[in-house]
Amino acid sequence: MTETTIDLVAKLTNIPSPTGDTANIIQTIANDLKPYGYTPSENRKGSLLVTVPGENTEQERFITAHVDTLGAMVRAIRPDGRLKLDLIGGFRFNAIEGEYCQIHTQIGKTFTGTILMHQTSVHVYKDAGTAERNQDNMTVRLDEKVRTAEETKALGIQVGDFISFDPRTEITPSGFIKSRHLDDKVSAAILIQFLRRLAEDKETLPYTTHFFFSNNEEIGYGGNSNISDQVVEYVAVDMGAMGDDQQTDEYSVSICVKDASGPYHLGLRNHLSNLCDAQSIPYQLDIYPFYGSDASAAMRAGADVKHGLLGAGIEASHAYERTHTDSIEATEKLVNAYLFSTLC
Known part of the structure; x- marks a missing residue:
């Protein structure tokens, strides 16, 4: 071994x-x-x-x-093509802000994305830092050319698809292992x-x-x-x-x-x-x-x-x-x- x-x-x-x-x-x-x-x-x-x-x-x-x-499911597909999350397990939305993720579709395809606040850009949203991190404000930005719910659905993504978080596993020379x-x-x-x-x-x-x-x-x-x-x-x-x-x-x-x-x-x-x-x-x-x-x-x-x-x-x-x-x-x-x- x-x-x-x-x-x-x-x-x-x-x-x-x-x-x-x-x-x-x-x-x-x-x-x-x-x-x-x-x-x-x-x-x-x-x-x-x-x-x-x-x-x-x-x-x-x-x-x-x-x-x-821990993970999530697709709760809904927003009008702008981004995904709304439903959490699986006992954690908070702030713990996954900015995290890379994968969407595992029921048709066998996998897509990547990033979990972000809708109000992420400080150049546009006055409340970017103070808005509540919750189901209404947190979305998945897909790494695909989608601007509408219809375009996202056309990829094969639907409600109930599982979402996993990038573990970002790293082992340090000092003996620590950090990862989701x-x-x-x-x-x-x-x-x-x-x-x-x-x-x-x-x-x-x-x-x-x-x-x-x-x-x-x-x-x-x-x-x-x-x-x-x-x-x-x-x-x-x-x-x-x-x-x-x-x-x-x-x-x-x-x-x-x-x-x-x-x-x-x-x-x-x-x-x-x-x-x-x-x-x-x-x-x-x-x-x-x-x-x-x-x-x-x-x-x-x-x-x-x-x-x-x-x-x-x-x-x-x-x-x-x-x-x-x-x-x-x-x-x-x-x-x-x-x-x-x-x-x-």
Whole structure:
């Protein structure tokens, strides 16, 4: 295996996968894992499940990362030929102002454009800086010769076409990776790398473990299904949120103690932090006040499991995000330590 985790993150971020249009990335991951002897399967919602038999087949684990991202849909075609947006996922219009994008049409064509305020030109609009960034004012300027709605429709663009944002992925010499969609393609890359190494090293996990790549997390119901009755522990690997009053940073793994859904399982949380202490893995405990995960979605769906959440620290979540290789490495170490540990 020559591809590093950072390389894999960069590859995944450059595969458009807004929630609702994730078939390509799911197929890419399935094709990646099959040569390692795995037999990935898709559920009816389009998520990917990889089950790895372990020494204990009576008690099982379930671990997830989500591959769907923030994005948009064509809400309407304006009279001037530009596109009106409808957002997919929990972010704000100001986070995508000036961003390059792709429009993925239902007829198989892809067009490029830029997301801009209608009142962008300071030479024309007095309120260019103060106008509200909202659905009425933000548009997609197409890189096509269109001046009317009819000309745009003639390209094959229509309401409901998906719009993905340019990730602008960059890896710096100082070890930072900055990109859109690090949430949650960092975690997906970590789980893929774990599965690759497991197969190459011919190791056996202590418990049968289900690796689930969910595709609807950004809209709230990601990994809430396909959980067998034998599953005892459920761990979501997702981003750690940074900001005021947060301990999470870009150089350690974040273990969530509570999010908007409530506290995570105390015993499992302590098990994760004890593993970090025992193996000298840098970590932070944190509360994410406006956050939900695959694990919290599973709890709302009625899963009878112990649930936990960990992940790399991500700066500027749901905007142009950034993390550091230190945080990714710490998260990889904790995932490895956890999956080879006994149940909490």
